[in-house]
Amino acid sequence: MRTAERKGQGRVPAHPEIGDVSLQQVLEALVDPVRRSIVRELYTSNEDRACGTFGLTVSKSTATHHFNVLREAGLIRQRYVGTSRMNTLRRSEIEEVLPGLLEAVAGRGDD
Amino acid sequence: MRTAERKGQGRVPAHPEIGDVSLQQVLEALVDPVRRSIVRELYTSNEDRACGTFGLTVSKSTATHHFNVLREAGLIRQRYVGTSRMNTLRRSEIEEVLPGLLEAVAGRGDD
Numbered sequence: 001m002r003t004a005e006r007k008g009q010g011r012v013p014a015h016p017e018i019g020d021v022s023l024q025q026v027l028e029a030l031v032d033p034v035r036r037s038i039v040r041e042l043y044t045s046n047e048d049r050a051c052g053t054f055g056l057t058v059s060k061s062t063a064t065h066h067f068n069v070l071r072e073a074g075l076i077r078q079r080y081v082g083t084s085r086m087n088t089l090r091r092s093e094i095e096e097v098l099p100g101l102l103e104a105v106a107g108r109g110d111d
Numbered sequence: 112m113r114t115a116e117r118k119g120q121g122r123v124p125a126h127p128e129i130g131d132v133s134l135q136q137v138l139e140a141l142v143d144p145v146r147r148s149i150v151r152e153l154y155t156s157n158e159d160r161a162c163g164t165f166g167l168t169v170s171k172s173t174a175t176h177h178f179n180v181l182r183e184a185g186l187i188r189q190r191y192v193g194t195s196r197m198n199t200l201r202r203s204e205i206e207e208v209l210p211g212l213l214e215a216v217a218g219r220g221d222d
Contacts (some may be wrong), residue, residue, distance in 0.1 A: 023216065024144060031138040100211030105134065 011080045013071065018093040021074035026098060029073035030105050034058060035066045039075060042089035043106035050084040122191045124182065129204040132185035137209060140184035141216050145169060146177045150186060153200035154217035161195040 030036050038054055056063050067087065070076045077088040094102055141147050149165055167174045178198065181187045188199040205213055 027142045031142045033135060098215050101215035104209050104212035104215055
């Protein structure tokens with residue numbers, strides 16, 4: 001195990017700067033119901049969550065894809081803690097550039 | 112010309128009840144940049160507009176498709192006035208069922 005992991009800091013995959021987040025990419029991420037369920041769960045629980053804790057009904061590789069899309073759109077931050085990926089909603093950052101969007105999309109039950 | 116048209120009431124294509132509007136369908140409508148530009152224009156100008164006045168750079172049949180998608184998602188109302196289709200944003204209705212969404216998606220410049 002590398003030092004960073006021993007310290008619990010983990011590896012960090014690439015994330016866009018919040019200023020580079022595009023509405024187009026955010027909407028493409030949120031139009032998928034599985035990805036929206038992830039965002040909703042992070043939004044309502046308001047805590048960091050490991051990928052395995054969302055109870056998704058898709059394969060692990062599909063789930064990984066969905067988390068990657070959310071991260072690349074700027075909606076979540078991911079960091080490794082040991083072998084787990086922890087996910088954090090970039091709530092205040094998104095609220096700054098797209099005010100009201102998360103509340104509208106994730107702040108209530110879905111269809 | 113039929114009586115309704117002579118009276119200027121026009122024909123009315125089918126619209127969903129606002130209670131039947133689904134977040135999934137609304138996001139699928141808004142994920143397209145052309146459709147988003149239509150919604151933004153209706154949102155910011157705050158007036159009814161004929162289909163031909165949006166300056167869209169797509170063919171007429173493609174434009175008609177985009178307007179149909181927006182209508183079927185519950186985002187706009189359409190009515191015929193003579194041979195023109197007039198479009199109205201269902202602003203207060205959408206605000207009621209998806210508060211904050213239109214402001215977040217259409218209330219500012221795009222990417």
